[in-house]
Amino acid sequence: MKLLRYGAPGLEKPGLLDQNGTLRDLSGHVDDIAGDVLSDDGLEKLRAIDLASLPAVEGTPRLGPCVGRIGKFCCIGLNYSDHAAETGAAIPEHPILFMKANSAVVGPNDTVMMPRGSTSTDWECELGVVIGTTAKYVDKANALDHVAGYCVVNDVSERHFQNKLTGQWTKGKSCDTFGPTGPWLVTRDEVTDPQALGMYLDVNGKRMQTGNTATMIFTVAEIIEHLSALFTLHPGDVISTGTPPGVALGMKPQPIFLRKGDVMELGIDGLGVQRQDVGQDD
Structure with a gap:
């Protein structure tokens, strides 16, 4: 579904x-x-x-985030070997975890607003995992049984806030509108293998990211096993599982970050497409 x-x-x-x-x-x-x-x-x-x-819905209404009342929005950093290589980062020994504020969550096609003082806003196409049943101390062998389904997430990031404002990555990940989620939640029975999904992201029609979940360092099952040993995962929690290469931060010799008026389009095999205009807070 x-x-x-x-x-x-x-x-x-x-x-x-x-x-x-x-x-x-x-x-x-x-x-x-x-x-x-x-x-x-x-x-x-x-x-x-x-x-x-079921009544058919007339017209083309706005799509909201595909999950309501999200509990925790957990994000995994540097989880693609090719993305770690482009940023010059070492392969992590354990999943890198940060949290995205729920107030960042918006619909898949809502405008992404860069905050005041933004100089380095970046894009990140990611596989989102939605928890369906409570998970605590689960083994990776049955971890996917706790998944309701999957969706597209754009883990929009302000790199200056993330890396230069002293503190955790959450600062650069949680700005309002920095969590487009959807367009829909595809139930797990329709995703044969979450580790075999192609993904892409374009900026102004130019392909920036091309990747596949096969290059994840930690699989979806391994991530759930790890997180559920740290804290209980509840129905409606969302895990954003990392991004493939092609982000602005990894550009050589000079990153070219988002600017007002840019357009992002991103998608994952079988999970739909997002499209966001980029705006700027006054």
Whole structure:
């Protein structure tokens, strides 16, 4: 299934994209794509619905973040061997973890607003993993059983804030609008292998990132195993699993960061496409 949320910010309704690409309203069955709806039982109840009975949504409404009421937004840094090489970083011994503030989360096509003082705003196409059932001390052999589904995340980053403002990476990762998520959550039964997904990102029509989740240093299962040994993962938690090469920070001899008026487009095999205009806070 492809589950989504549509409507004005803060007023999103739950929806589903059927096999013909028609957006259908789920609000007669669930209040949101969140919490227990993401559990195995919750997803099975949605699968049992006769899709033809769901009202078709007219027009082309705004798509919101594909997950509502996100609990934790966990991010893994330097998780692609080819990305670590382009930035000159050593291969980490354990997954590098930072958190993105939930207030950064926006819809897949919402405008990304660079904050005041931004000089080095960068792009990062990433595979998002949405937890469906509680995970604590899980083994990598069954870690994927705790996944509700997968989505596209753009881990937008202000590199000056991230690296120069003294502190953790969270400073440069959590600016408002720096977490476009969606367009939809694709349930795990439709993703045969999360370690075999092609991905890309364009800026102003120019291909910047081309990668594949096969070059992850730590697999999705290994990440869940590691994180669940540190803290409990709950339904609706999102894990952004790192980015392939091609970010501005890795450009030689000189990075070319985002500017007002730029357009980003990014996608992952089977998980849909995002498109964001870039703006600037006054």
